[in-house]
Amino acid sequence: MRPGPRLSAISELVRPGDRIADIGTDHGWLVLDLLERDIVRHAIAIDRAARPLANAAANLARLDRTRFELRRGDGLQPLSPGEVETVVLAGLGGARIGRLLDAAPAVVATLARIVVQPERDWIAMRRWVAARGFALVDERLVADDGRFRLVCAIDPTRADDRPWTEADLAFGRRLRVDRGPTWRAWMEQQRRAVLAALGACGERRPDRAAQLRARAARIAVELTRWPDPRASLAGRGPAPEDSGA
Ligand SMILES: C[S@@+](CC[C@H](N)C(=O)[O-])C[C@H]1O[C@@H](n2cnc3c(N)ncnc32)[C@H](O)[C@@H]1O
Secondary structure (H helix, E strand, C coil): CCCCHHHHHHHHCCCCCCEEEEECCCCCHHHHHHHHCCCCCEEEEEECCHHHHHHHHHHHCCCCHHHEEEEECCCCCCCCCCCCCEEEEEEECHHHHHHHHHCCHHHHCCCCEEEEEECCCHHHHHHHHHHHCEEEEEEEEEEECCEEEEEEEEEEEEECCCCCCHHHHHHCCCHHHHCCHHHHHHHHHHHHHHHHHHHHHCCCCHHHHHHHHHHHHHHHHHHHCCCCCHHHHHHHCCCHHHHCC
16 A cells, blocks of 8 residues: 555654554545554544445455454543553644544643644644644645645643744744745745635635735744744744734
8 A cells, every 4th residue: 555645644653663543434545554564552433424434444354463453432432541652643623623522631641742633623633632732743734635634743741842932823833943845835826815715705705815915924924934933942032923813
C-alpha cells in the first residue's frame, strides 16, 4: 500500500514504538501503513459503524492478528486508561474531535501524544488545544487530492510555553513560524477567497464587507510581515500584529 500525502503526514507524527488507537479508522488504511512499516508496536482500530470495521478487518487480514484489535464504539469510549500512548483522530471535524477527546478525560490523562487531522473547523481545533493548555509539538499543512489538509501533533503531558494569539488561531501557530511553501499557497488561496467574497458582497452589507476587508488585511500583513516571527519565539516580544485579532 502506498499512502498519499495526508496519511503519510499523519504517520510521520505518530511516535515509533507506541501503542496507538485510530479513532474513526474507516478502511483501516492508517493502521495498515503503521503496522506494515513496523512503526507502531500495537494498534487498536476503532469505528462506531459496522461496515467500516468490516472493511478494516478485510484490509488488515494479512497482518499478524496479535498486533492489532478492532473495536466498535463511539470515539475513545472503547479504550481504557493506559492502553495506548497515542490516539489518532483523522478525517473528522475539528469541533467533533475536541468533543470526543473531552468525553474521555481518564484516557486522555494517560496519553503521551494526540495526532489530529481535522477535516474542517481548524480554528475550533486550535482553540481546543489552546484552552487545554497542551503543547502543540508539530503542525503541518499538506496538499492532497486538490485540498489543503492540516495535521497536528499534541503533547498532553506538556504545558504550552506561550499564550496563543488570534493570528496563531487563524493562520497556524507553528505554520506561521515555519512559513513553508504549502502554507503560503494556502494563505494565498484564503486571500483570493476573501477578496472574491468581498466582490460578491459589495457594499450591500457594510458590516460583512468591513469584516472581509479586515480579514484580507490581516492575511496581507501575515504574508508580508518581517522580521520573521521566530524573533518573538526567541523571547524578543510579540510582533505588533500578534496583539489582537
Ligand atoms: C471520513 S472517515 C475518516 C477515516 C480515516 N480516519 C481517515 O482519516 O482516512 C470517518 C470515519 O469515522 C467514523 N466515525 C465518525 N464518528 C465517529 C465516532 N464518534 N466514533 C467512532 N468512529 C466515528 C465513521 O464511521 C467513518 O468510518
